Amino acid sequence: MYDIRGLNEECGIFGVWNHERASELTYIALHSLQHRGQEGAGIVCSNNDYLFGARGMGLLTEALTNDQLVSLRDFPHAIGHVRYATTGGSELSNVQPFLFKGHKGDLGLAHNGNLVNAISIRDALEDDGAIFQTSSDSEVLAHLIRKNKSRDRKQRIKTALKQLKGAFAYVILDEDSLTIAMDDHGVRPLMLGEVDGSYCVASETCAFTAIGAEYIRDVEPGELITLSDAGIDFDRYTDKEQPNMCSMEYIYFTRADSEFRHSSVYSIRKSLGRALAEETEVDADIVIGVPDSSLAAAKGFSEATGIKQEQGLLKNRYVGRTFTASGQEARERAVRMKLSPVRDVVEGKRIFVVDDSIVRGTTSRFIVKALRRAGAKEVHMGVSSPPLKNPCYYGIDVSTHAEIIASRKSNEEIRREIDADSLTYLSVGRMHDVYHSFGSRGQCDACFTGNYPIDIEEQLLPQEKDLKTKGV
Missing domain, CATH: 3.60.20.10 (Aminohydrolase, N-terminal nucleophile (Ntn) domain)
Known part of the structure; x- marks a missing residue:
């Protein structure tokens, strides 16, 4: 899978x-x-x-x-x-x-x-x-x-x-x-x-x-x-x-109808979108969120900017569960099967796309390309989390440094790589401000900052641990 x-x-x-x-x-x-x-x-x-x-x-x-x-x-x-x-x-x-x-x-x-x-x-x-x-x-x-x-x-x-x-x-x-x-x-x-x-x-x-x-x-x-x-x-x-607490639980993994410390994840993600809006200087005609985990952040961005939110991307829910992708070509094919733009919504528009994270850049690059093919005049990318730069040792498969695009490229290089008109990430400080406003007692942000709260005694990535453990 x-x-x-x-x-x-x-x-x-x-x-x-x-x-x-x-x-x-x-x-x-x-x-x-x-x-x-x-x-x-x-x-x-x-x-x-x-x-x-x-x-x-x-x-x-x-x-x-x-x-x-x-x-x-x-x-x-x-x-x-x-x-x-x-x-x-x-x-x-x-x-x-x-x-x-x-x-x-x-x-x-x-x-x-x-x-x-x-x-x-x-x-x-x-x-x-x-x-x-x-x-x-x-x-x-x-x-x-x-x-x-x-x-x-x-x-x-x-x-x-x-x-x-x-x-x-x-x-x-x-x-x-x-x-x-x-x-x-x-x-x-x-x-x-x-x-x-x-x-x-x-x-x-x-x-x-x-x-x-x-x-x-x-x-x-x-x-x-x-x-x-x-x-x-x-x-x-x-x-x-x-x-x-893992920051990516708030941003991506947890279902939007769940709660942390009696605060809904949906409300937290909306606030992350509002915070992104405060740090963005882009004029657009519509805002669209990448389904499903980014829709709440897109809503918050829309409310903060007054830019109308539209459903410009549709997700095929019957693709991807058992599709085994190996290599860049297979990954891109998987994205094409999973997401598709709504031409009537995006044609001729300046679009601000809100996503929750960029890992390899494969999905973002496809989204920008697909929206342009559907007639979008401009495509701006906003990410409701900081640049993801480091692998996780605590239970998330976030690949290796070599495969994480922000660990080896600047924001401008990533923008050019995905061919967006602009690229804005949420800052680490504003992300923590949002979490604290919802009563959080502290978050792990190691995938963004490299500050691992638990010392890694065995300097092995999850994939390498797997190989060593299997060989024992």
């Missing part, structure tokens, strides 16, 4: 404790999180005696059959996962939730994020006799928990989590409890909710909307929450806390 936008997020997770329709709710919630991963999906359930699960490759409807869902129906506790691979190959063994069986009991585990010290931990565990079943970095936590000799389940999990470095939002299921854990930087989103008197957790609040759950609050950095028949227990596994 290939995303023509050049950005892919690792996964989405969900969990619910003590609900008579646990597996059904999990399945519905995963549908709402499908945008976070389309390579595989799974559900693991518990009935207080043992764990049972099902998983498969592809979209949720492909990964889990009706017979599998029926087999999970009578379990009151469940966790679920939809996956995009950043570390570990795209194969069934890496599809989560993982389910481990042992004489100490069963363990189910699902993870969103990327660990930056997984290889060294794995090497040490294997030297000590551990046998890994997957090439995913997520599995190391299960081995660390199992290795610990403490009789206290929470203490075993705390000790294991303290050894991890990187971005992680974990849900851990055993016979008696569901544990929720967030890294001390809070890089990936995780939300706590309640449905029919039962607690649940999800990567985004859109999953709560789908199942009729109430959104309670965001899970905080370093927090450890345990759900059991005794109720809910709030704790921490570390005293450290340095909030650094």
